[in-house]
Amino acid sequence: MLEIKNLSWTAPDGRKIINDVSLNIPNKKLIVITGPNGSGKTTLAKLIAGLETAESGSILLDGEDVSSLNITDRAKKGIGFAFQQPVRFKGITVKELLELSNGGSATQKQLEEVLYKVGLQPEKYLHRDVDSHLSGGEIKRVEIATVLLRNSKFMLFDEPEAGIDIWSFNNLIDAFSSLKKNTDSSIIIISHQERILAIADEIVLLKNGKIKEHAAKDNIFPRLFCMNGKDECGCKKKGGCPKEVKA
Amino acid sequence: MNEITSGLLSIVSDWDGGFDGAYNIRQDCQSVARKSTENVKIENKTDGKPGIDIKIAPGTKGEKVFIPACITKGDVDDLVYNDFYVGENADVTIVAGCGVHTDDSEASRHSGVHRFFLEKGSKVLYIEKHVGTGIDDGNRVINPVTDAELGEGAVLEMDTSQLGGVSASSRKCSIKLDREAKLVIRERLMTDFNQTASTDFVVEVNGEDASVNLVSRSVAKGNSYQEYRSKIIGNARCTGHSECDGILADNGRVNAEPALIANCKDAELIHEAAIGKIAGEQILKLRTLGLTEEEAEATIINGFLK
Numbered sequence: 001m002l003e004i005k006n007l008s009w010t011a012p013d014g015r016k017i018i019n020d021v022s023l024n025i026p027n028k029k030l031i032v033i034t035g036p037n038g039s040g041k042t043t044l045a046k047l048i049a050g051l052e053t054a055e056s057g058s059i060l061l062d063g064e065d066v067s068s069l070n071i072t073d074r075a076k077k078g079i080g081f082a083f084q085q086p087v088r089f090k091g092i093t094v095k096e097l098l099e100l101s102n103g104g105s106a107t108q109k110q111l112e113e114v115l116y117k118v119g120l121q122p123e124k125y126l127h128r129d130v131d132s133h134l135s136g137g138e139i140k141r142v143e144i145a146t147v148l149l150r151n152s153k154f155m156l157f158d159e160p161e162a163g164i165d166i167w168s169f170n171n172l173i174d175a176f177s178s179l180k181k182n183t184d185s186s187i188i189i190i191s192h193q194e195r196i197l198a199i200a201d202e203i204v205l206l207k208n209g210k211i212k213e214h215a216a217k218d219n220i221f222p223r224l225f226c227m228n229g230k231d232e233c234g235c236k237k238k239g240g241c242p243k244e245v246k247a
Numbered sequence: 248m249n250e251i252t253s254g255l256l257s258i259v260s261d262w263d264g265g266f267d268g269a270y271n272i273r274q275d276c277q278s279v280a281r282k283s284t285e286n287v288k289i290e291n292k293t294d295g296k297p298g299i300d301i302k303i304a305p306g307t308k309g310e311k312v313f314i315p316a317c318i319t320k321g322d323v324d325d326l327v328y329n330d331f332y333v334g335e336n337a338d339v340t341i342v343a344g345c346g347v348h349t350d351d352s353e354a355s356r357h358s359g360v361h362r363f364f365l366e367k368g369s370k371v372l373y374i375e376k377h378v379g380t381g382i383d384d385g386n387r388v389i390n391p392v393t394d395a396e397l398g399e400g401a402v403l404e405m406d407t408s409q410l411g412g413v414s415a416s417s418r419k420c421s422i423k424l425d426r427e428a429k430l431v432i433r434e435r436l437m438t439d440f441n442q443t444a445s446t447d448f449v450v451e452v453n454g455e456d457a458s459v460n461l462v463s464r465s466v467a468k469g470n471s472y473q474e475y476r477s478k479i480i481g482n483a484r485c486t487g488h489s490e491c492d493g494i495l496a497d498n499g500r501v502n503a504e505p506a507l508i509a510n511c512k513d514a515e516l517i518h519e520a521a522i523g524k525i526a527g528e529q530i531l532k533l534r535t536l537g538l539t540e541e542e543a544e545a546t547i548i549n550g551f552l553k
Contacts, residue, residue, distance in 0.1 A: 049535060051531060051535075070534075071531065071534040071535055072534045072537060072538065072539050072540070075534065075535050075536060075537040076537050079535075080535065081535045083528075083532060086532075087526065087528045087529050087531075087532040089529060089547065089550060090464070090492065090550070090551050091464070091549075091550035091551040091552070091553045092546070092547070092550035096550065100533065100536050100538065100546065101536045103537070146536065150536065
């Protein structure tokens with residue numbers, strides 16, 4: 001169980017980005033945090049992973065307060081984080097990065113399985129550097145693979161769909177669906193994407209740094225998206241809903 | 248050969264008690280061991296200069312030649328001239344590292360002038376590792392010079408690395424390419440403390456459809472200072488690429504001055520350069536994988552210089 005209690009964070013320019021957020025993430029659940037751009041989704045994920053430090057509030061991991069732990073120690077405690085904009089490394093191969101994510105080593109089978117899950121052919125990618133020779137979509141898939149392979153207790157994915165082509169996205173949906181069935185971990189995904197929200201157990205709707213709603217997927221999902229062409233989200237655009245979250 | 252030389256050889260030329268191929272081991276200004284093979288002849292120079300001529304027979308395939316030089320004490324000033332004559336269609340690997348060890352504050356210097364003459368269709372992988380060992384504040388200097396002439400269709404791949412402990416180094420390379428020749432240089436350089444290092448690559452591409460690719464990666468730590476200058480001169484239809492990346496740590500400084508000179512309208516020359524500290528995001532990413540900040544930095548630098 002990940003418990004977030006009264007978490008707040010203010011940007012250097014004085015804007016309150018996360019405002020007294022409390023949230024419980026149970027084990028073995030897939031939670032999608034969604035909301036309009038600027039609602040604080042990525043910041044909340046970074047606060048959980050320790051990439052930002054909250055000004056107040058606390059984060060408890062299985063009852064242990066990890067608020068004061070740094071990024072490294074939180075990772076060791078079991079919090080994994082996939083960046084929205086992955087980092088490139090000259091001279092570090094896909095294989096080496098994946099091995100690092102798995103504690104320093106990984107079997108060939110593990111490496112191949114995780115790359116297939118994200119739609120990359122191992123024989124083409126394992127020995128390539130994680131640098132500018134990989135496209136944005138390829139590097140994004142490698143980023144997701146690092147977290148999948150790490151298999152942390154709590155896996156955070158920040159907009160995993162961004163920059164990924166439709167074929168790979170289908171693979172990714174399958175990977176998350178399979179992960180949900182076969183893991184004891186909790187999966188937290190930051191996303192606007194309808195198909196990702198559709199596989200959630202619970203959806204958290206964030207707006208202006210506050211939780212507007214947190215409920216089972218079936219209670220929120222129909223109100224976020226037009227279903228079967230019906231304008232249930234309230235979108236009045238001619239031609240139908242543009243398939244975006246209407247928080 | 249003394250124990251210090253043995254230790255240095257294991258670092259700069261993968262010595263494991265022996266060499267599989269022709270070799271000449273130079274220790275403190277003189278040759279202490281030498282072996283020629285049927286296809287690779289190593290002889291003293293006959294022009295009065297210190298050094299050797301290495302003659303590789305045409306068509307020699309898959310052989311290795313080891314030409315390491317070691318300095319094992321302070322107050323040594325070694326200058327050596329080694330000339331490599333590579334016959335037509337030969338395909339060989341040449342390993343020519345240099346190690347300088349000092350246990351006192353006396354300076355020691357190795358200056359190795361290597362000239363390569365690659366005949367038509369020949370191919371050479373040239374591996375050169377430099378290292379300094381001994382007391383932290385020892386004064387160890389390595390000044391390598393590499394001049395090469397690549398004949399028609401010849402290929403020279405040069406892997407050069409400075410592994411640390413060298414107080415000052417000055418590398419000068421001057422290479423000329425005939426038609427369809429190919430040159431690849433991969434330089435890896437690490438400086439720390441008050442060390443200095445300078446690199447000068449001058450490549451003249453004189454033959455049509457020749458190509459050159461220079462890749463230099465360096466890390467400047469402590470108060471060290473590096474200078475990188477490269478000049479690719481395209482005198483014919485050719486392709487040239489120069490890439491210079493530097494990581495700065497502590498108070499390290501790097502001055503990079505790449506130059507491209509196209510004297511032919513069909514010369515296609517490209518340069519890329521990037522110098523800066525390790526990106527904070529790189530450290531953060533590795534920390535989310537459980538590495539400490541120090542481990543992350545070491546991982547990034549080791550990969551970069553690999």
